[in-house]
Amino acid sequence: MNKKVRILIAKPGLDGHDRGAKYIARALKDAGYEVIYTGIRQTPEAIVKTAIQEDVDFIGLSLLSGAHNELFPRVTELLKKHGAEDIIVFGGGIIPEEDIPFLKSKGIKAIFTPGTPIRDVIDFIESQKEAKNNE
């Protein structure tokens, strides 16, 4: 089985700052993954539908407008509703440390705050992939 890791990078909500998301998408492509980037202003519904059609292993959510507490859990909620909670969700952007426990409780596996080296994101993906393969 030669599964290639497929990752959806998405920007939920109205925030148009995509420099970070684009960088992550490009860097993950350089790391050997198949990355689907769907641009700005995505609704949680569209993100989940895309994730299912593309059979991604991960969804990376990028948000800088402060709406993460509302929109990130919507994504994990919808994934559950469609029976796709095996898709691993991580996030990044302007997210205060104090919000991270709440987001984790809602099913977001990791949050990468500003200044995180891309190496950390790749390590996270690889370790999650290992864990899944060992199941």
Place this chain on the structure above:
Amino acid sequence: MNELVEGIISGNTRAISKAISLVENDGPDKIELLKEIHRYVGESVIIGITGPPGAGKSSLINVLIKEYRKQGKKVGILAIDPTSPFTGGALLGDRLRMQDHSTDENVFIRSLATRGHLGGISLATSDAVKILDAAGFEIILLETVGVGQAEIEIVEASDIVLLVLVPGYGDEIQVLKAGIIEIGDIYVINKADQMDATKLKTTIEYYLELSPDKNANHRKVVLTSSLTGSGVDSLIHEINSTYNFFRKKGILNERRKTRIRKEILRILNSRILESINQTFNGRNFDSSINKILNKKIDPYTIADSIFEEMKKRSQT
């Protein structure tokens, strides 16, 4: 397996998606799946869409989907993008120009990476097409990388090929590129609202006139604008009339037969390769290679002796 097949034929998104991953990753159940769904395959019209980068293929597909949806048709789309030969990764961004349909249940969009294959489509494409076919998508659109001469595989994989061009990019040169003119069944000049398309149209029609292909005069040139949507209903009209023409003249059947023939050969090829790899598992031919390097022997003789050895082994 039954569950998966059930899911596919009932149009369940997750099932379709998982099935495509299965064929993409060449999983152990792939062959069984393809055997199971074979009887549901053959109803769809497969339209290949190719052309140079920047021609607006994805945006054109977006308006095509809209039009087909108005006609009540279910549409499946496979958007193929290149895998980086250096990193093995890929950035699949075609679907973002098809955003209008992101929540429509009757539209299924899947991005595929070429994963090293050089033909312009991915190896899994034709298998993925079968899955969409079995799932009831009456129209299947294949969007390829669009590098021109490498597009030959799109012809095999499709019933009809649309070649999308854009005026102003060196019109004559585009058309002259050997191979490109022969690929299309319908020539779509996109962004016709922005630039003067007449020169390009005339150039194509001129070359078609000179073409030795007896069916060339049935090939049409359509002007479209994916921005305004103009020309799209004419395009669909052309697609339908071309499809009917192909069916009547037996061309459709010919193409499908060629496809099947090539598929059998492809499967055979990979079986043989697999068998060779298994037979010679671990052996590294170093001494033979050294002999060739030192001009003691040539590669053909070596290959022949390996082949003979294989034949002997398979008989035992």
Place this chain on the structure above:
Amino acid sequence: MAKENDIKKHYQNWKNHTVAKGTSRFPERKKNFKTTSGIPIDTTYFPREDPRETYLEKLSFPGTYPFTRGIQPTMYRSRLWTMRQYAGFGTAEESNKRYKYLLQQGQTGLSIAFDLPTQLGYDSDDPRSEGEVGKVGVAIDTLKDMEILLDGIPLDKVSTSMTINAPAAILLAMYILVGEKQNVPREKLRGTIQNDILKEYVARGTYIFPPKPSLRIITNIFEFCSKEMPNWNTISISGYHIREAGANAIQEIAFTMANAIEYVKSAISAGLDVDTFAGRLSFFFNAHNDLFEEVAKFRAARRVWAKIMKEKFGAKNPRSMMLRFHTQTAGSTLTAQQPDNNVIRVTIQTLAAVLGGTQSLHTNSKDEALGLPSEESVRIALRTQQIVAHESGVANTVDPLGGSYYIEYLTDEIEKRVWDYLTKIEKMGGVIKAIESGFIQKEIQDSAFEYQKEVESGERIIVGVNKFRIEEEPKDLEILKVKPEVRIKQIEKLQEVKKNRNNSAVEEKLKQLKACAENENKNLMPPIIEAVKEYATIGEICGVLREVFGEYKENIVI
């Protein structure tokens, strides 16, 4: 001439002997030094030309063409730059409080931040607004919110900058009407609307309509203001966001100028005479880390703009050739790690802006990478400007760095490279073609990617992030958060307004607006003002315009 050759010869000798000897014992820190935009930096600089031959043509005096040294003769000696902190969050009441606080603390102009739903023409009760109401700016749904926002703020005394683009006409209409309520006639109102849609397509992402109708709205505003609001800046052509998206200093200026050229062209084709509107065009730039490159950048920008207006557009009035600009310190350079360090970064960036001759300045707060600025951190940001203004002495003469060999070299280099870009874009058929083909986005993306790679590899040091890190980050920083109840409050307010207004009048005005929008030759400002007066909501007005103009689809280049 002979004297110059002498110096050059000496320089060569010095380089080949003295420097070579020095570096054999103490090698330089890098193999190649260059600015963030790739301009090579030599060990030191020296006079390459006789200033008597070039001074008047290339520099001249402040307030004189080509305005390299500044657009006014006395600059800060007469009047300091406007200290204008961008602010806004939550409800209009909360923002009104913050504005009063800032004015009290010595800020000299207002700058309003609107939330994303407002910027995108959605009401607070729109499903797309979920989670976004009041987060990145104040939520404004109707004129009622604007009245509360500006309550107690004398619009005849305070100039206001509004960072609003696609729905700029609507917010301008609201401001006019609030002014009228205060008995301040519109011709007395002073301020700016950002109103720069082209940069939205490549760097900021808050567009609504496609380019053609967007440009029509913009030129309608130019026309309206040239007749009725002579003290209002109709546009703030922005490079800030382009820089933040990853562009380098040269691209920041080049792409801004390309956009500016497009706006001027549009206005001229709409029949406006260049000297009637050009004096009210303003700009908005970034103040980044490389101090000298930034100062040179501002000087080069002034010279380029002056030449464009005079030579390309034939402007006659010197006011049309003066580059007036607001600056903001670079938000993207501030770190979440060891946030106190950001105060120092902002100080250096403030110096860059002031030495570069900005007309007005916003300084970021130290918690920029963590959330909205708290009262304390925004006060420190304001104090930064005040200390530079009153204690450092840099404001006591105009263009103090003028004549520095390094600065003049950088100014010339940046100017040259900006012209290269402008020529390239012109050859492509103009900036809109460049945007459609993805050229500008690709340039920005490539710079952004390169920069990030340098950070990841350690080649570019960011203190506290990839060097000089600490294990335990301080956790005591209070971060300002917007409560989710803001949305509920806004929705309640909205329902109140809808109940109390004359709904049939609103319907009528929206109908008239639609008819006007469908006619390319009509000016949209009057019907917008009419609709706003009746308390039509932003969502209702933009809904009509979306119907007529359609929505822009992102052209993703990655």
